[in-house]
Amino acid sequence: MDLPIPTPNADTRPYWDAAQQGRLVLQHCSACGAVQAVPRSYCGACHSNALIWRESNRRGVIASFSIVHRGPTSAFRDHLPYVLALVDMTEGVRLMLNVIGTDRLDTQIGDPVEIVFEPRGAEGFKMPQAQRSRV
Numbered sequence: 001m002d003l004p005i006p007t008p009n010a011d012t013r014p015y016w017d018a019a020q021q022g023r024l025v026l027q028h029c030s031a032c033g034a035v036q037a038v039p040r041s042y043c044g045a046c047h048s049n050a051l052i053w054r055e056s057n058r059r060g061v062i063a064s065f066s067i068v069h070r071g072p073t074s075a076f077r078d079h080l081p082y083v084l085a086l087v088d089m090t091e092g093v094r095l096m097l098n099v100i101g102t103d104r105l106d107t108q109i110g111d112p113v114e115i116v117f118e119p120r121g122a123e124g125f126k127m128p129q130a131q132r133s134r135v
């Protein structure tokens, strides 16, 4: 069974469209300069709707993580255990992503990561995920 894929809405479609092109974009407020992780029609800091999308440098650091041994649905059965992480991006926002890669179970807080795109389902819908950086 395939892992679930998101259903884009009017606010999130630019984020998912960019992901399909292998780009991570974040909303920046041109009124107050805030960057927000969850796409919305207005700025969560100042309520302006003067939001623009900018490409992220796709780099961050593991702020926290959990190794999941029981998935929320049976679709996750073949993917256990997986690593769910909070990643502090260099742009100042925190994203919730899976850590992927053969070394994912070695994840530690403070690990540098880069955002990569994992294809899911028959259509290969690309999901932004974190991968530990090789140094």
Ligand SMILES: [Zn+2]
Pocket: 029, 030, 031, 032, 033, 034, 043, 044, 045, 046, 047, 048
């Ligand atoms: Zn703002």
